[in-house]
Amino acid sequence: xxxxxxxxxxxxxxxxxxxxxxxxxxxxxxxxxxxxxxxxxxxxxxxxxxxxxxxxxxxxxxxxxxxxxxxxxxxxxxxxxxxxxxxxxxxxxxxxxxxxxxxxxxxxxxxxxxxxxxxxxxxxxxxxxxxxxxxxxxxxxxxxxxxxxxxxxxxxxxxxxxxxxxxxxxxxxxxxxxxxxxxxxxxxxx
Amino acid sequence: xxxxxxxxxxxxxxxxxxxxxxxxxxxxxxxxxxxxxxxxxxxxxxxxxxxxxxxxxxxxxxxxxxxxxxxxxxxxxxxxxxxxxxxxxxxxxxxxxxxxxxxxxxxxxxxxxxxxxxxxxxxxxxxxxxxxxxxxxxxxxxxxxxxxxxxxxxxxxxxxxxxxxxxxxxxxxxxxxxxxxxxxxxxxxx
DNA sequence: GCATGAAGTCAACACCTGTTGACTGCTGGG
DNA sequence: CCCAGCAGTCAACAGGTGTTGACTTCATGC
Numbered sequence: 001x002x003x004x005x006x007x008x009x010x011x012x013x014x015x016x017x018x019x020x021x022x023x024x025x026x027x028x029x030x031x032x033x034x035x036x037x038x039x040x041x042x043x044x045x046x047x048x049x050x051x052x053x054x055x056x057x058x059x060x061x062x063x064x065x066x067x068x069x070x071x072x073x074x075x076x077x078x079x080x081x082x083x084x085x086x087x088x089x090x091x092x093x094x095x096x097x098x099x100x101x102x103x104x105x106x107x108x109x110x111x112x113x114x115x116x117x118x119x120x121x122x123x124x125x126x127x128x129x130x131x132x133x134x135x136x137x138x139x140x141x142x143x144x145x146x147x148x149x150x151x152x153x154x155x156x157x158x159x160x161x162x163x164x165x166x167x168x169x170x171x172x173x174x175x176x177x178x179x180x181x182x183x184x185x186x187x188x189x190x
Numbered sequence: 191x192x193x194x195x196x197x198x199x200x201x202x203x204x205x206x207x208x209x210x211x212x213x214x215x216x217x218x219x220x221x222x223x224x225x226x227x228x229x230x231x232x233x234x235x236x237x238x239x240x241x242x243x244x245x246x247x248x249x250x251x252x253x254x255x256x257x258x259x260x261x262x263x264x265x266x267x268x269x270x271x272x273x274x275x276x277x278x279x280x281x282x283x284x285x286x287x288x289x290x291x292x293x294x295x296x297x298x299x300x301x302x303x304x305x306x307x308x309x310x311x312x313x314x315x316x317x318x319x320x321x322x323x324x325x326x327x328x329x330x331x332x333x334x335x336x337x338x339x340x341x342x343x344x345x346x347x348x349x350x351x352x353x354x355x356x357x358x359x360x361x362x363x364x365x366x367x368x369x370x371x372x373x374x375x376x377x378x379x380x
Numbered sequence: 381g382c383a384t385g386a387a388g389t390c391a392a393c394a395c396c397t398g399t400t401g402a403c404t405g406c407t408g409g410g
Numbered sequence: 411c412c413c414a415g416c417a418g419t420c421a422a423c424a425g426g427t428g429t430t431g432a433c434t435t436c437a438t439g440c
Binding site for chain 4: 031036051055056
């Protein structure tokens, strides 16, 4: 957009298609995010989308990589993980954030869809669970990390799909405290 | 099963169809569980399945009711909810259990599929969250119920899809304690 | 000027979806 | 005997899917 250097950095059609695909796969179940709707949003022909990536599954893999590459690193290896990371990330959109959409949807859409499940499970393990364990520290760090992550994941899903009455109308600070207090309780006594 | 009374208790075709549908909807995403595959498994024609329930969506609602009615009461309104209900249900297959399949899959397949989402969200609210809130009691019961449920939901999803290392090789009793301790921590300090 | 090859379109393919209406086979009642 | 009505089938519908191959458009190098 603002590139005025020697390189024009023009956004390629391929990138436009990937952006459209990200939006669709975030918003819709795997089967409902059709190549045709993606192509329409990107302003190209279906056939070209297909040729660009070889198959719908390959395009989905591309989307997964693109979304989560933008997010790395999710958990920095610092000690004060509770306040600085979990809470603040929860405040502005969640554990993962992508402009204008909620990556928790991508996770939900992936789980239960065999083509996508393996990819995302591996990603969660290596990019989220392991670093979180390292951050939590202490003995039984693994177990506590799993419990903390379970709570964060469940709360995330509830807030997105079912709704959390106790969070309605709260400020980001209050939401942060809501999360942090429970995370602390799990770490200390859970 | 053991019915030897005057009533033969013959399993109707409708029941066979519902059983087939339960299996399919548990195993597959909403769109992949087609009326045709359900009909084939039940040994009848597609058209009859459709006529029996009026629409695929209606059949899905029927499946939801059937699955979760078998589970009722999920949260009895007793005080000792932690040990007697949450834990024991977690031990033998989870918060919800159906022979041979994991209802958490039904939830995952439902979330993100608009036709199914509304049905299951309402069901979770009225049949699980509200009774849990009543059981937890005290002031801030709503907030604590939501937190407890978030943890249970997240842990359930992790155990099913991502895996919980700290639960590998544990006995049901240990699993129960694992859950109960965290639930208690959330209730008391979360 | 002309061939080349990439970027992109077009129309069609084979297949699968939920849904519909007309149909058969059968069983019980008058 | 007949006939109403239920259980279930059959064939087809309209529409949507990923995928394919032939086609156009256009800039570039010779």
